Amino acid sequence: MSTVAVEAPSLPEVHYLNADYGWRSWLFTTDHKRIAWLYLFSITFMFAIGGLAATLMRLNLVEPSGLLFEPASYDKLFTAHGLVMIFFFLTQSIPTVLGNFLIPIMIGARDVAFPKLNLLSWYIYVLGATIFIISLVTGGIDTGWTLYTPLSTTYANTNVLSATVGIFITGFSSILTGLNFMVTIHKMRAPGMTWFRLPLFIWAMYATSVIFVLAMPVIAITLALIALERIWHVGIFDPGLGGDPILFQHLFWFFGHPEVYILILPSMGVISELVAAGCRKRIFGYSFVAFSSVAIAAISFMVWGHHMFLTGQSVYAGLVFSALSFAVAIPSAVKVFNWTATMHKASVSYDTPMLYAIGFIGLFTIGGLTGLFLASMGADVHLHDTYFVVAHFHYVMVGGAIMGYMGGLHLWWPKMTGKLYPEAWARFACLLVFVGFNLTFGPQFILGYVGMPRRYAVYPAEFQVLNVMSSAGASILAVGYVIPLIYFAWSVFKGPIAGPNPWGAKGLEWTIASPPPTHNFHETPIVTEEAYAYEPEAAHVG
Amino acid sequence: MALLFFPIHPPQASSIAVEWDYFFYVLTAITVFFSALIFGLVFYFAIKYRRKEKDEVPPQNEGNLPLELAWTIIPAGICVVLFVWSSVLFIKTQRPPANATEVFVVAKQWMWKVQHPEGPREINQLHVPVGEPVKLTMTSEDVIHDFGVPAFRVKKDVVPGIYSTEWFTPTEVGEYHLFCDQYCGTGHSHMVGTIVVMKPDDYEHWLASQMNVQPMAERGQRLFGQLGCNTCHGEGAKTPGPPLQGLYGTEVKLQNGQTVTADDEYLRNAVLGPQGVAGYPTLMPTFQGQVNEEEVLQLIAYIKSLGPPEERKVAKQ
């Protein structure tokens, strides 16, 4: 039953955006949809900071001797880029914006389980981000986002302390968000909404929340230990006092590797939705895709040592980590194959969300496969800490996570605002992102293979051509990210009215008005069918 | 390979590099194959099954169990093969041959300090003869560094408080990049050097041309005297400490009942933070702060020079 609007749609008279006015109605709101907006604004701001740092870095690398900065400043730039993007943008991006907005609606609830806690999470995030930004503008931090000891505890003389305090605080925002989502998904589902009727986005968000709850506390205590060591020099990571610097890496990566799945899993969930909506088809092998999310979350906790093959970690521990790292590739492969199979004999739309989904599937495949190089200990001996690693995780984080986030924003923007964005501009921006992205990070695979180490402010002259290509790509990529900012803002005021279901997609969120009313549903919905229950034309006509 | 304006291939200058590249090519082939497959299918489906009418809904299907199993098991099989292959390769890189020439590396912010047992010392340079395995024993004075040589396809973190080892057999004469691959602070990108691989004759010539060299063991012996180690560990010392002749490589019984092998790492710990050896009073003070990492290595070289474990006889200097 496709309900593509025929008559001119109109906005509902009362919806969550106009139910109340004034800054109080936003800053003290407990409506999950408004909290999603609060996050959207704050993380876009952080993305701008992280993006600016990236732009300056790429600009600097145009010259082998550094175009703009001394190494000291360059080091602060890449540290700021990494920390901002990981802890203040990607971790929040899909969960707090799309997750907050959609989870209650998709499961047929009025709100998340703990709306006040939800708002509190945002305030904690803002507090942490503010402290972090202050530490950046008052001198920055130059340890790399991995904060390896003893560099971060003893030798760095930048604002390590205030930056770690900022991240520490933000971590609690994520813990509370994860807890909130888990309880919501468990306890707030509408009648009839069984686990296997849930949209795959919910499965992915659930897996992500599990990681939030289990991994984030560990980074919190680790950062606390860094602070302790820095203030009192107690020796926990200082070999001179009997400490073990590699223990820090264990603690860090026990959090750090699940963290990268926090970044990619939600995006996988979004892609499932985009592919289903863009193909008007049930996702091929629903239960395999659902369980692969859970499998990824579970295995992700046991692979952290593949970041440490060359640190002097035990070869035997390395073997275990390597084997498990290969194992985590399999559920990811299963997802990719299933998305591809979904497109078989489908009705593939060329709307922007589907274009992002197609981009994601390809780029994530490359990102995932190059991960095999780094999961294998033998290949890691040469590729570790080179630009190959940088290229690999950007294919996953940018080509994967951010493509998914952008695609999701485009799919649900009409739902969030009730307005349509200009489709032509959106497709153009998507193309720019795809081209710019590949030009930026493709050459970095070669750079890494040739041997250029990451985090180099200056580099041997023979690497220049590839670096210039990469920087050129980055400028295209930057334009690709600025254009949506402009047309999204435009669409809120001038965009055509979208109607409740502009894509003819399935799912509870498309059954309610756009923008939705404050409590989402006028009556608690009763779910009687599976997710993506598209009905073929024949049935429709008959 | 200078077909393009930029290098696409690092020099292949060690025995491991050949094997490594072979593995890398296979991985690359797998990556290209699957990426092309997925891209190809996605684009093909996107074009062939494009939406033709605005409210078209395609026929639905649930999935296909054999297909699901196929694309679970085939990648798993590939992963198993790759895992075994890569692990074998890795273990080779981790176990230096016994006849390797030893070179000692101490990293500090931001330079590489190299000592050859024969005496020459270098900074940010390492001269080695072609065709002979070289084993590096490395440690750091401050933060974690990483000794990486792209042309040899080897690298290893250099961690303070630990001796890490790395080995390679250079196969091509030439000069190659040495990079610090682990971010180590402001001067990270300046912590680079050159590995000079020379013909054996040239290498001998180079060794001979180094002026005023004193072998590491001799330096160690001088330090041994200066630090007063003789007082307890020397011959006929009044307050006897454990004798050091022929100690290297033997088993040592500690006061806590454990037995450890007297290797480089044990000796380093014994100098910097002595543990009681069974049968002797624990009088030895710590030398932490009095000797730097290079000097510790010289002391170890001296103790090592006092004879191999088999012959427990006094090596008279």
Add this chain to the structure above:
Amino acid sequence: MFEHVHVHPKFFYVKVFLALIFLTALTTAVAYVDLGYFNTVAALVIAVVKASLVVLFFMHLKEQEGMTRVVIVAAVLWLAVFIVITLSDRFTRHWVPSNGPWEGSAITAPQSE
């Protein structure tokens, strides 16, 4: 609404309490006897028993729904994985892998100098 909640008699809690006090005395006493390695084992086993008593009876885990139990087991399991693997690295760090059957003499040179 809450009428069907199961209320335990006071003595139920007092029994658990007495068991906990007894185990505390036991663990303290055992610590004064030199059992070598077994001291650690005994202390940990007693601690686990005490913790289980608290979780099962004071915290009513026995009466919680299945999912809560899964969550608790998962947390403990995760912590165990974390600690065990981290320790396994530290204590096998000095093991050098022995020759494998796959190795020719090309790589590993003769073991004598």
Add this chain to the structure above:
Amino acid sequence: MSAEAQSATLVAEQFEDLEQQKSADTFGMWLFLVTEVLFFGGLFCGYCLYRNVYPEAFEAGSHLLKVTYGAFYTVLLICSSLTMALGVRAAQLRLKTSLTVYLILTWIMGAAFVFIKLRYEWYGDYLEGLVPGVHFAPHGENLEIIHHFHALLPHVSLFFLFYFCMTGLHALHMVVGVGLLTTLLIFTQQGKNTQGNYYWVEMVGLYWHFVDIVWIFLFPLLYLIGGRYV
């Protein structure tokens, strides 16, 4: 039934009924405790590692602690857990007076724990120079063992690092717990906890028991293992 109307005001608007709200809140609390397990877990992991690397130093460190304190705290916390559990029972039975009494007893024991820990034990440790780090210089009783292995000193300092971190984090949780009990007492006086919605008491109880469990592990790990018979 008036209870029906009464409960309607207790249900937050996102929930369908009190049953759903209760089960969501309880599940949320258990999840929170899971995050706490992993929060402490980082410290436990570090402790296990160093304890196995430097067993003598950790035993020596343990020897310098006063086991009387450890045992006393354990008994105190177990007692407070009992009163807390009985408090939850009283709330289930809607007995306002007994609930108040049990909560006050728990409060007193919790506060006593924190007070004795800070005022006597930690302060005593401080006077004996047991604060870890570069200034670590023990000069109290039982130091023969350290003189015997003077090279152990930095590693004993590591033991005290874990001792202060773990008991400190635990004490911090006790302070929070005492704060929660205070709030509960106020609510109880307002009659909020004895009208059927006892689960606020139950959730604070869960937290309180969890903090007790942490101590159940800290006591043998820090005060007992290997440190008593040397």
